[in-house]
Amino acid sequence: MRADRLKLDDQLCFALYAATNAVTRAYRPRLAEIGLTYPQYLIMLVLWQDGPRTLGAIARRLCLAQNAITPLVDRLEKAGLVTRTRDPADRRVITIALTETGESLHDGAARAQHEVKCETLLDEAELAALRSTLFALVDRMKTETGHADIAHAPAHPAPDLADGG
Template sequence: MTQEDIRDTKARETSRADTVLKLERQLCFALYSASSLFTRLYRPLLEPLGLTYPQYLVMLVLWERSPLTVSEIGAALGLDSATLTPLLKRLEAAGYVTRRRDTADERRVLVEPTERGTALKENARDVQKELLCSLPLPAAELTALHETLGRLNRGMRGAGETES
């Protein structure tokens, strides 16, 4: 093998290694970018409801089951109480949720939608319909993507728990 052949081989290896580091090839960036775009798409749809995207997620959890403790909401959304507390205070100030101490254990704060917060649920159905209509994939692909991301999230949560 000549010196030129060795240089060519090294150049090809470097080029392949550099390809792995391209931003467009990063799954994490594709997920991050899609998440940012989703949040942007939701903004004008949630604005008439007086909700931000994170507040909308909290309301979704509370519409499914309530009352919930702050830690239960955090577990469902993957958020810590330091992030949730100001968010919940804003929802309470808007009249969408109530927070109260659990009489059985005063360390726990229970959160539930108010009547006004429950009424938002009907309008939230329209938000979902409008958002789905604006997505560039057919329903079957969106369903498959949702299932794949669910498996990915569950697997990553499981991997994180075993490392602790």
């Protein structure tokens, strides 16, 4: 075995992959209680925080391609959590807005988020540090790779020192 051989535990990508899987797995059963999957929860987060948004705006916010969002919104719409409205001024655009039912799920989601945050055993400062390191990495990778669909998304703002599961 050569010395310059790749090692799994040296890979940042694997650390990220495993950590993301672990956190998502922690969310799964808790979000299932309020009828959400994890990516659906991310869309709800955008709507809870920002209010009604177009499909493209949601995609850019989550650093995903639009065709990843379409079927998620389909399911949220079927579940009665959001509405799709075509903009009369520009009929290409579709605006996604929360229904009252969708709005009402916020507290249950906040409980799930709090529980997962506690499971990480990280304090607020550690959470904030890790978060900002990761968002900075995301911003660099975004401009480097130049993925057509998401390259022009705005950089992540420096988040304040609160929350974070």
